[in-house]
Every structure is written in C-alpha cells, then in structure tokens.
Amino acid sequence: MQTAKLLIVDDDPDVLLAAKLLLKRHIGQVDIEKNPDRLPFLLGNTNYDAVLLDMNFTRDVSSGKEGFDWLDRILDADPSTRVVLFTAYGDVEMAVRAIKAGAADFVLKPWENDKLVEVIKTAIDSKKASEGAGGSGAAAKKGGAANAGPVIAQSAAMRQILDTVERVAPTDANILILGENGTGKDVLAREIHRLSTRRDKPFVAADLGALPESLFESELFGHVRGAFTDARDDRAGRFEEAQGGTIFLDEIGNVGLSQQARLLTVLQQRQVMRVGSNKPRPIDVRLVCATNADLNARVLDRSFRQDLLYRINTIELHIPPLRQRPDDIGPLAEHFLRQYRKQYNRPVGQISPDLLRHLKQYAWPGNVRELQHAIERAVILARGNTLTSDDFFFGSTPAAMGQTMPGNDTLQIESMERRMIQQAMQKHGGNITDVARELGLSRQALYRRMEKYGL
Numbered sequence: 347m348q349t350a351k352l353l354i355v356d357d358d359p360d361v362l363l364a365a366k367l368l369l370k371r372h373i374g375q376v377d378i379e380k381n382p383d384r385l386p387f388l389l390g391n392t393n394y395d396a397v398l399l400d401m402n403f404t405r406d407v408s409s410g411k412e413g414f415d416w417l418d419r420i421l422d423a424d425p426s427t428r429v430v431l432f433t434a435y436g437d438v439e440m441a442v443r444a445i446k447a448g449a450a451d452f453v454l455k456p457w458e459n460d461k462l463v464e465v466i467k468t469a470i471d472s473k474k475a476s477e478g479a480g481g482s483g484a485a486a487k488k489g490g491a492a493n494a495g496p497v498i499a500q501s502a503a504m505r506q507i508l509d510t511v512e513r514v515a516p517t518d519a520n521i522l523i524l525g526e527n528g529t530g531k532d533v534l535a536r537e538i539h540r541l542s543t544r545r546d547k548p549f550v551a552a553d554l555g556a557l558p559e560s561l562f563e564s565e566l567f568g569h570v571r572g573a574f575t576d577a578r579d580d581r582a583g584r585f586e587e588a589q590g591g592t593i594f595l596d597e598i599g600n601v602g603l604s605q606q607a608r609l610l611t612v613l614q615q616r617q618v619m620r621v622g623s624n625k626p627r628p629i630d631v632r633l634v635c636a637t638n639a640d641l642n643a644r645v646l647d648r649s650f651r652q653d654l655l656y657r658i659n660t661i662e663l664h665i666p667p668l669r670q671r672p673d674d675i676g677p678l679a680e681h682f683l684r685q686y687r688k689q690y691n692r693p694v695g696q697i698s699p700d701l702l703r704h705l706k707q708y709a710w711p712g713n714v715r716e717l718q719h720a721i722e723r724a725v726i727l728a729r730g731n732t733l734t735s736d737d738f739f740f741g742s743t744p745a746a747m748g749q750t751m752p753g754n755d756t757l758q759i760e761s762m763e764r765r766m767i768q769q770a771m772q773k774h775g776g777n778i779t780d781v782a783r784e785l786g787l788s789r790q791a792l793y794r795r796m797e798k799y800g801l
C-alpha cells in the first residue's frame with residue numbers, strides 16, 4: 347500500500363482531517379480536497395488508485411445528482427479508478443444505485459475505523475489486480491455482464507417448458523413465448539437459439555414495444571440513403587442483421603394494425619425491402635416472438651390479426667408467473683446470490699432459511715426480474731455472510747413487502763432513465779455520440795448505463 351494514492355473529497359474539514367489521519371497510516375499518499383470542483387484538475391495531475399467521495403446526499407436530497415455527476419466524471423476520466431462513497435445512513439438506497447452506476451463500495455458515516463481501512467484497501471487491491479490482469483475494471487465487468495447465463499428451472503412447469511424447448515429448438519418452427527413481464531421470455535428465446543442449429547449465427551432482439559410506429563419499418567427492414575431526412579447512409583434492418591440466425595420480436599402484442607400487415611408480408615414472402623428501395627432481399631431467419639398480452643382476446647376484439655397470430659405461434663410456450671412456481675424461487679435466489687457476490691465482491695454466501703421462507707411467500711408481481719433486483723440490492727447491503735430478512739426489508743416487515751418493497755423509488759428512477767436512453771437511441775438511430783450529446787452524458791457514461799440496463 348505504500349505506493350498507493352488516495353484522494354478524499356468531502357466538504358467537511360473535520361471529516362477530511364480525521365479520515366486522512368487514519369488512512370495515512372496505511373496508504374502511501376493521501377490527498378484531501380474540500381471543493382469537488384477541483385476534481386478534474388486533481389485527477390488530471392495525479393493518477394489516483396481510489397477516490398473516497400462524499401456523495402453530498404444530504405445537501406441534494408431530492409436526486410443525489412451532484413454526487414452522481416462527480417462519480418461519472420471520475421470514471422469517465424479513468425474507468426479503472428475505484429470510487430468509494432461516503433454516505434449517511436438514510437441515503438443507503440442512493441449508495442446502492444451508485445454502486446450499480448460503477449462505484450466500488452460505500453462506507454456509512456459515522457464510520458468504523460477498521461471498516462473504512464478495509465474497504466479502501468480492498469478497493470486499491472482490486473485496482474492493482476485489474477492493472478496486473480492487463481485490463482481496466484470496467485472492461486472486466488463488461489465481459490462478466492455479457493448475457494445469457496443458465497436457465498434456472500426447478501419447478502415441474504419450467505422443466506416441462508425446457509423439455510419442449512429442447513425438442514423444438516432444432517426445428518425451424520416459429521415460436522411464440524407468452525408470460526407476464528419479467529418471467530424470463532427473453533432468457534427462453536436465447537435458450538432456443540442456443541439449442542438450435544443456428545447457434546453460431548446471430549441472435550437479434552427487437553423490442554417492438556419500445557419502437558415508435560414511425561421507426562418500425564426502418565428499424566426492422568432497414569433503409570437506403572435519403573429515404574427520409576435522417577437517413578444519411580444505407581442501413582440494414584434487424585431482419586437482415588439476423589440473417590442465418592434467429593430474430594426475437596419482443597412485445598409483439600404492442601404492434602399496430604398497419605405494422606402487423608407489413609410484418610405479415612415479410613414473413614410470408616421471406617424477403618424484406620429497405621425503406622426507400624424496391625429491391626427485395628431474401629431473408630433466412632428463425633422467428634421467435636414474445637408478448638405479455640392475451641393475443642387470442644386481441645384477435646377477438648380485432649386489434650390483432652388472426653393470420654399473423656397463426657403465422658407466429660406454430661409452437662406456443664407459456665411461462666407461468668413466478669408466484670405459481672415457488673419451487674423456482676430458492677434456486678433462482680441462490681443463482682442471483684452467486685452472480686452478485688462475485689460481481690460486487692461481497693462475502694455473503696448463503697440465504698437464511700427464514701428469508702427463504704419469506705421469499706417463497708411473496709407474490710413477486712415483477713416476477714424473476716423483481717427477485718433478481720431484490721437479491722442484488724440485498725447482496726450489496728448485506729452486513730454478514732448470510733442474507734437475512736434484515737438485509738432485505740430495512741425495518742419494514744416481510745408481510746408488508748408487497749406494498750413497501752424498498753427500492754421501488756430506485757426502480758422507478760431506473761426505469762425512467764432506461765426509457766430516456768431507449769427513446770434517444772431510437773431518435774438517433776443508435777448513434778451513440780448523438781445520444782450521449784442529447785442526454786448530456788459522456789460516451790463512456792452512456793455505455794455504462796446501457797450495460798447496467800442491458801440495452
């Protein structure tokens with residue numbers, strides 16, 4: 347630690363002095379700074395291994411924005427810098443969000459000396475280790491987050507679905523996956539592709555629910571230069587990108603009638619025409635669709651074309667909501683626990699029997715995605731090496747969890763942020779530079795958010 351460099355930023359001089367006196371005994375160089383505006387200057391002059399940053403949550407209670415901005419700027423300057431946050435107890439939710447946004451860890455104020463030293467040392471160690479491994483921490487995280495883990499299926503219902511998937515995946519049959527939000531439709535679509543003969547070819551997902559009507563055709567079928575004002579180049583659509591592989595049309599129930607007609611024509615003729623061109627291009631793709639809508643009811647009220655439904659649902663797979671398959675809850679919780687203890691480098695290794703019982707009792711309206719977020723948050727916040735109900739519910743009782751699930755605010759902010767990024771991506775045809783400019787983010791900050799939200 348004698349070669350390590352640490353910067354502490356806090357507007358309270360007493361905090362700065364006390365932290366410096368403590369940490370100086372363990373770390374070669376400890377600089378302190380009262381004014382965060384000087385951060386760019388300081389970071390430009392010294393290559394710090396870690397920054398201990400006050401998030402100023404108490405001064406900026408409504409959003410914590412100032413702290414997040416500084417976190418982003420530090421990581422933009424050097425994504426491998428480990429940022430540890432100083433946080434008041436009431437702002438733990440914010441700290442969790444900051445960890446998801448790339449912070450290494452957080453320490454509660456008033457701090458315990460041993461804990462602060464340990465957290466800073468761990469942060470610096472991991473920075474040094476990532477340098478030794480020849481890559482930045484952010485890059486390593488990116489690799490680790492790269493999608494498509496195992497499909498957890500313990501319940502009889504899920505085992506039966508996987509059994510069907512194994513049988514139909516190698517055929518080219520069109521598959522429609524039905525299920526509530528967060529039940530694992532995307533996961534299953536990827537599994538179908540993985541078990542198909544097309545596994546070495548692309549898997550291309552298109553979220554039709556997030557696609558404005560005006561962009562539907564160019565996104566799916568492509569466009570030629572000059573086809574409309576923003577079409578500066580020829581561009582292949584999702585169908586062409588998926589050539590030889592699988593196209594996954596998510597939220598197909600959200601497509602309007604005129605787009606349904608366009609889609610049906612493409613599926614029948616097995617060719618696309620880029621917007622602005624009349625040259626047909628043959629496509630060879632396997633079609634997997636998903637929706638949480640009741641398409642049969644939609645056919646009856648004439649908002650969904652029956653002929654399109656027949657075309658996409660050669661095989662129908664219905665994933666039950668998580669509350670109807672409690673046998674999956676334990677294995678899924680263990681799976682996410684393993685995933686996040688590794689991702690966040692936390693010592694927590696097991697789930698207490700009491701917590702497990704509560705997890706099985708809860709109705710999980712957000713299904714597996716909600717369970718996943720809940721475990722992620724609990725792993726980050728856990729105090730010991732066993733996850734207990736305390737780590738989960740923050741003083742509210744498990745029975746009240748349905749109404750008071752901690753983190754709903756966090757999830758809402760996150761889903762707003764996700765939507766803003768999606769909309770900007772659509773507006774700018776996926777041009778990261780333009781999207782970042784519109785959102786006032788650096789490209790790296792945008793990439794980190796896209797990775798966080800799986801975009």
Ligand SMILES: Nc1ncnc2c1ncn2[C@@H]1O[C@H](COP(=O)(O)OP(=O)(O)OP(=O)(O)O)[C@@H](O)[C@H]1O
Nearest residue numbers: 496497498526527528529530531532533714715718
């Ligand atoms: N059986 C499973 N095994 C492992 N992870 C799962 C499983 N089911 C869902 N997940 C995880 O839960 C999260 C939500 O799953 P997914 O995105 O597939 O749901 P979805 O039904 O497509 O949601 P939406 O309707 O909102 O698009 C993902 O992070 C996924 O990895």
